[in-house]
Amino acid sequence: MSNAVGLDEEAVSAWIADLGVGAVAPLTFTRIGNGQSNLTFQVDDSGGAQWVLRRPPLGHLLASAHDVAREYRILSALQGTGVPVPKVLALTEDPAVTDSPLMLMSYVDGVVIDSIGVAKALTPERRRATGLSMPAALASIHRVDLELAGLEDLASHSPYAERQLKRWSGQWEQSKTRDVPEVDELAGVLARSIPDQRELTLVHGDFHLSNVITSREDGRVVAVVDWELCTLGDPLADVGALLAYWSEAGDVVTGPFIASTLDGFPTRAELAQAYFDETHRDPAALGFWHALALWKLAIIAEGVLRRTMEDPRNTAAVGGPSTKIIDDIVARATIVAAEAGLQ
Template identity: 60%
Template sequence: MSSADIVGIDAGAVGRWFATLGVDFAGPLAFERIGLGQSNLTYLVKDQDGHRWVLRRPPLGHLLASAHDVAREARILTALESTAVPTPRVLGLTDDPAVTDVPLLLMEYVDGQVVDTMSIARSLTPERRRAIGVSLPRTLAKIHAVDLEAIGLTGLASHKPYAQRQLKRWSAQWERSKTRELPALEGLTRRLVAAVPEQRELTLVHGDFHLRNVITSHDSGEVTAVLDWELSTLGDPLADMGSLLAYWPAQGENTLGDFVGTALDGFPHREELVAAYSAASGRDLTALGYWHTMGLWKVAIIAEGVMRRAMDDPRNKAASGTPTAERIEALVTKAHEVADTAGI
């Protein structure tokens, strides 16, 4: 496929926009859809000299309000440039109709390894898997330690209790995107509503933190860039840890479909992730079972939305395949198990 035919991008217009950004490049530019994400679309941009950049845009087709706000993502990434959180640098943002019909975000290309397929996960040594695994909760602790006032993000989102905000937002998302009735999910929602823990602090929350949303060093396995900030907000830091656990299947669990890389030898168990986060953050983790349950509930609702978008517009299908009803039901079942253990 030539760059002229790449879905979602006007190659000529983007090339003209590049020329206004002060970015040195040797045209013409080539574009390639990358990543397995089924939310915002991501493209690798290359020039004739082999220089690389990354371009992001919202998905194709009808969008739910605020769900794919790349301008907001750009604001967060720019604010984080001065912090200890590893992120790619923002080079440009445009919604100029001469360039694009949706906002476009241009970022630096961070070299490294994204562990987003089973073949990549299998290619790693157990030692490298372990290094990557323990780096994730330590990176989360850095995100949650950010001084919001110092970087100008106190106004990023509401300061009202996060659990209630999440329950309201994702319940509404479920109603808009569900493809069928699922009483077990409705029951899970009721359990979460009834057991909301007290919110003790408000921090920056990534909102979708997991193995496939980070770039890791080829040398050490440490996280070198955290990606996909579109769901980032202000809230309870344990929510991110709950999401990480939700996206970390153990052996024999099919909650993430074909991607069960974290069950391979060497990757830390969920209990070890919790211990690493506890050591790095010093936080009281009493309520973590609640947030792990909510993480699974949210992943199920996100998966349903992806399934719905792929049904509505097949161009939104990504290389990783589309979630299935069975996988979504497995997530809900696992969430009920975690809730039982947590006593909620």
């Protein structure tokens, strides 16, 4: 046993043994990933086989947040659709096994570029291959037939931009540690600039470099993970978010995600071009979605800052956002909005 916080290892081991997946006792559980959301564990058996286990974070949670059962439903629906995802094996909400839902998935071997160190170990050619395969993975998500996959009722069909602005403006009011007039000004600009929603697709909601597993051979995306923010909405929202998280070497403000500044990774313009070449969608509204994603990123970071101020134990091992980083993200959002002609 490995004393993994949040798991009754004896009960979970017995549950996995009864699933018929060939697990050979004893099992060991190791926390993996550096996400601050659902907890992810690598499961190893004594025969060398591996699986992945997901559970919600510890402590008090909002009703809809970190819903592992919903994530299980989404991943189950995506099996065989052409979207690269792990194979889902089982879900349990049995109180004799766990205090919250647990999902068991296949282990996907590959590289997760979740730090500058991992990115530096790759060749520029591998970095470029990974970057250019991300729009193709995103396009596969946006191609999913909602009716065929049984995901039509996953979320509201009302206009996505309005939903996002309302939700995140509320989050800002609850989580801000100070007044930042530019955040409110941007909310106004975005509200006045909402593009018409022409289609409704599956939206990953958190698509960036840390949430894909890439091939050890050629660098392409072999699995998209962390589906807890998945919803129905405008596909360009995912493209805007990818650009918001994608820093470039020439940026005055790189923000917290700096792996993509290394030589070899494509530029934001190249990522966008690859996506539109693949999907033939109209790129006209991309500036709106890019600015919205940066505005939202600043609000998320402010929430993390507030939690660390209220309780220093919430500080991640890699540190947390500072007011300067947040102000810099807001400044970048303002620039992107202006360049897109939003006013």
